[in-house]
Amino acid sequence: MVPSEVRGEGARPRARDAGEAGWDEDLYEGDGEADRTGTVQGPGARGGAATSTGAAEAEGTGSPATDNDADGGEPGARTARGSGHRRGGGSGNGDGDGSGGPAGRPRRKRRILRWSATVLAVVILGTAGAGYLYYQHLNGNIKKDDLNLGDSKDRAAEPTPNAAGQTPLNILLIGSDARDSKANQKLGGARDTFGGDARADVQMLVHVSADRSNMSVVSMPRDTLLHLPKCTDPKTKQVYQATQSLAMTNDSLNHGGPGCTVATWEKLTGIHIDHFMMVDFAGVVSMADAIGGVPVCVDRNIYSHTSTGHGSGLKLEKGTTSVKGKQALQWLRTRYGFEDGSDIARTKAQHQYMNSMVRELRENATLSSPNKLRKLAETATKSLTVDDGLGTVKKLYDLSLDLRKVPTDRISMTTMPWVYSSDGNRVLPKANDAEKLFRLVREDVALDGKDKKKSPKDKEPTDPAAPDEQIAVQVVNGTRSDTAGPVGGRATQVAQMLKGEGFARAATDGSTLPSEETTVVRYPSADLEGDAWRIAKRLGIPRNAVEKSTDVSGVTLVVGGDWRSGTTYKAPEDDDKTPASAKLDKGSDTKACMKVDPSYSW
Numbered sequence: 001m002v003p004s005e006v007r008g009e010g011a012r013p014r015a016r017d018a019g020e021a022g023w024d025e026d027l028y029e030g031d032g033e034a035d036r037t038g039t040v041q042g043p044g045a046r047g048g049a050a051t052s053t054g055a056a057e058a059e060g061t062g063s064p065a066t067d068n069d070a071d072g073g074e075p076g077a078r079t080a081r082g083s084g085h086r087r088g089g090g091s092g093n094g095d096g097d098g099s100g101g102p103a104g105r106p107r108r109k110r111r112i113l114r115w116s117a118t119v120l121a122v123v124i125l126g127t128a129g130a131g132y133l134y135y136q137h138l139n140g141n142i143k144k145d146d147l148n149l150g151d152s153k154d155r156a157a158e159p160t161p162n163a164a165g166q167t168p169l170n171i172l173l174i175g176s177d178a179r180d181s182k183a184n185q186k187l188g189g190a191r192d193t194f195g196g197d198a199r200a201d202v203q204m205l206v207h208v209s210a211d212r213s214n215m216s217v218v219s220m221p222r223d224t225l226l227h228l229p230k231c232t233d234p235k236t237k238q239v240y241q242a243t244q245s246l247a248m249t250n251d252s253l254n255h256g257g258p259g260c261t262v263a264t265w266e267k268l269t270g271i272h273i274d275h276f277m278m279v280d281f282a283g284v285v286s287m288a289d290a291i292g293g294v295p296v297c298v299d300r301n302i303y304s305h306t307s308t309g310h311g312s313g314l315k316l317e318k319g320t321t322s323v324k325g326k327q328a329l330q331w332l333r334t335r336y337g338f339e340d341g342s343d344i345a346r347t348k349a350q351h352q353y354m355n356s357m358v359r360e361l362r363e364n365a366t367l368s369s370p371n372k373l374r375k376l377a378e379t380a381t382k383s384l385t386v387d388d389g390l391g392t393v394k395k396l397y398d399l400s401l402d403l404r405k406v407p408t409d410r411i412s413m414t415t416m417p418w419v420y421s422s423d424g425n426r427v428l429p430k431a432n433d434a435e436k437l438f439r440l441v442r443e444d445v446a447l448d449g450k451d452k453k454k455s456p457k458d459k460e461p462t463d464p465a466a467p468d469e470q471i472a473v474q475v476v477n478g479t480r481s482d483t484a485g486p487v488g489g490r491a492t493q494v495a496q497m498l499k500g501e502g503f504a505r506a507a508t509d510g511s512t513l514p515s516e517e518t519t520v521v522r523y524p525s526a527d528l529e530g531d532a533w534r535i536a537k538r539l540g541i542p543r544n545a546v547e548k549s550t551d552v553s554g555v556t557l558v559v560g561g562d563w564r565s566g567t568t569y570k571a572p573e574d575d576d577k578t579p580a581s582a583k584l585d586k587g588s589d590t591k592a593c594m595k596v597d598p599s600y601s602w
Contacts, residue, residue, distance in 0.1 A: 149255075150266070170274050170441075174279075175279060200251075201222045216412050221249075269441070275390050278384070279383050279385075285329055294324065296594070304600060314330035332350055432579075462526060462530075463531075465533065468504075468534070469504045474507055476558045490564070498535075519545065524553060
């Protein structure tokens with residue numbers, strides 16, 4: 001994880017310069033002069049942008065932008081029952097189940113409608129919207145790309161199955177800002193951006209628990225500064241080397257495709273990602289139209305428009321409004337007007353939209369219309385790019401069966417804990433809090449705190465440890481804090497203590513980290529996992545503080561602010577609570593309402 005200095009959690013109001021990279025805030029074709037530059041050569045390389053949350057102009061229903069993916073279950077059945085189907089006659093409708101005749105038709109129709117309600121809820125996941133009608137020609141609409149373009153040795157380890165043999169499911173939702181079609185261009189940018197490199201301006205990781213009892217969705221601010229991994233474009237074979245300087249995470253998409261965005265997430269989080277779904281502007285609009293609108297709420301009238309022409313153009317009256325089509329896209333893209341005008345606030349609005357959409361999909365009777373569902377299927381699949389593991393309607397349908405099991409009240413959405421970069425224009429993962437959030441996801445601990453189980457501290461590493469005298473370990477001083485400087489010579493003290501305990505190859509790394517709240521052991525690859533765990537066990541460091549990280553070249557002990565003196569480490573009381581800085585938006589919250597900046601009210 002990139003070291004960062006803490007400036008507080010709240011996003012600060014700040015206007016993005018018109019020439020800055022990022023979403024073009026103007027929805028009208030020909031307006032805006034957005035700079036399409038992607039890579040940042042350092043925290044101060046690009047001027048003034050508000051921090052972003054993974055934000056989203058592209059999210060939305062069909063867009064990966066929002067994090068919800070959600071369920072469908074019984075609501076699908078209710079929709080089918082209420083659709084007016086009769087038990088008698090009628091020819092088959094081509095759902096492909098192979099049955100026919102008057103007696104079979106009602107059952108098949110109900111099944112199709114059930115799929116659709118389920119799938120559409122899941123669609124939120126990435127939009128997959130479509131599919132579940134089983135019309136095989138839809139398969140040809142779905143675009144496919146490689147899952148992970150990074151080096152195979154850097155892939156995150158697959159999770160260990162639970163006692164029932166079940167494993168969690170992790171899907172990365174990507175909202176692309178591509179202007180590669182007339183429809184996307186009209187909705188998303190100025191003429192001079194047509195055909196330019198797309199960026200992953202919306203990134204949300206959907207984690208479905210192994211037992212399918214809960215779902216956690218983690219958004220990453222699009223302006224997060226990271227070291228992007230080495231990626232190879234599967235089509236052109238061009239190799240993009242790992243970035244030596246910090247780059248914005250949304251630039252990962254044009255380093256070979258969505259598989260590089262997946263590789264970036266795995267490198268940062270250590271979470272094994274099973275699938276990705278990517279959608280564009282047009283997919284968001286078509287999805288909103290197909291379901292008949294999504295209720296959203298503002299606490300006063302809002303008009304997202306500035307005197308200089310910036311803003312999404314969203315104009316709503318106080319209270320709840322059902323938005324669809326272009327207006328839905330405006331909601332998901334609005335930054336100017338919501339709360340402090342930051343991309344963090346925009347992500348909050350996206351979470352509200354997606355939670356509302358899930359509830360709407362469970363109850364909305366318009367889903368019983370085969371014509372609307374067919375239109376949705378056609379349009380949404382054309383906007384969707386997935387990995388090969390989800391590359392057919394059947395595979396998307398099977399995914400929906402898993403997702404439908406998650407009840408709405410067990411869906412939790414949050415944004416990765418972050419802090420401002422040194423120049424205040426970008427953000428960095430917040431030390432400790434971000435890693436703790438990622439650990440909870442890796443260990444399949446529900447963010448809503450309703451799990452009865454504890455995190456798996458007793459599993460054994462797959463790689464056995466070398467004898468103590470052969471284990472090479474670098475000791476780093478990370479005792480600096482927000483309120484106190486580093487303890488001089490601390491790394492040397494601990495390294496000497498380790499040598500006295502038989503770890504003859506313990507050595508001091510002279511670097512001093514800006515801050516490490518708790519002591520941690522890091523290792524770069526699976527063949528050193530056992531050595532790292534052995535060091536932790538000897539010192540009494542909890543196993544959840546043993547992390548795989550490509551930021552180190554060997555087993556590294558970082559002495560944190562919780563061990564500023566003495567030779568005996570006392571581990572802090574362990575807990576599986578979601579960090580306070582990762583504020584949760586609940587899928588069952590029906591009273592959520594966005595706060596509007598009075599200067600954008602009318």
